Amino acid sequence: MFYTQLYDWNFLNNFDDEQYKVLAQTQLNVENNDFEVNVSEIIEKFHIKMEEEPMDGTSGKTVKGVIKINKNENPRRKRFSMAHELGHVILQSPSKDETFYRFMDSKNYETLEKKIDEREANEFAADLLMPKKLVEYAINYISKNNDNELDDKELVNEIKDLMNVSYTSMGYRLKNLGFIGDFNVL
Numbered sequence: 696m697f698y699t700q701l702y703d704w705n706f707l708n709n710f711d712d713e714q715y716k717v718l719a720q721t722q723l724n725v726e727n728n729d730f731e732v733n734v735s736e737i738i739e740k741f742h743i744k745m746e747e748e749p750m751d752g753t754s755g756k757t758v759k760g761v762i763k764i765n766k767n768e769n770p771r772r773k774r775f776s777m778a779h780e781l782g783h784v785i786l787q788s789p790s791k792d793e794t795f796y797r798f799m800d801s802k803n804y805e806t807l808e809k810k811i812d813e814r815e816a817n818e819f820a821a822d823l824l825m826p827k828k829l830v831e832y833a834i835n836y837i838s839k840n841n842d843n844e845l846d847d848k849e850l851v852n853e854i855k856d857l858m859n860v861s862y863t864s865m866g867y868r869l870k871n872l873g874f875i876g877d878f879n880v881l
């Protein structure tokens with residue numbers, strides 16, 4: 696299945712013609728139960744440079760259009776950071792001199808404008824890694840392969856592994872999409 700078939704029109708509207716073409720020509724093998732959006736492949740095909748390096752107190756940043764990811768974090772956190780930084784590049788086109796940081800503590804963002812940029816990048820990352828349609832395919836797959844009804848926590852756990860994201864981001868996503876009731880980080 697091509698990525699353009701997984702995302703809704705509203706999300707696809709964020710991309711320019713070249714990027715749209717990439718998404719229309721890049722496949723995710725949902726038919727064979729691959730539910731993990733390949734964010735580094737997308738970044739590479741967009742010709743956006745990405746590097747990993749050790750960082751302190753920051754998960755990622757975008758410097759002059761180059762995405763930098765904290766080398767020391769776990770793979771799922773890195774995936775979310777990649778998607779988040781890609782969000783900055785796509786949504787706010789941090790050109791030439793502006794640097795975005797992904798702080799671990801949101802208190803570090805001084806201005807309201809920065810906070811809004813961060814929120815937008817997080818929403819973009821959730822939309823990119825966990826599009827509603829893909830979540831639905833994954834839930835269908837899980838229910839086909841489980842004889843017993845799963846409770847919310849079990850569902851979050853199963854689907855986070857299929858989509859290779861953290862428990863927390865999957866939990867919030869399923870809640871926001873209305874697939875589970877209340878979600879609290881444990």
Ligand SMILES: [Zn+2]
Nearest residue numbers: 795796797816
């Ligand atoms: Zn950010």
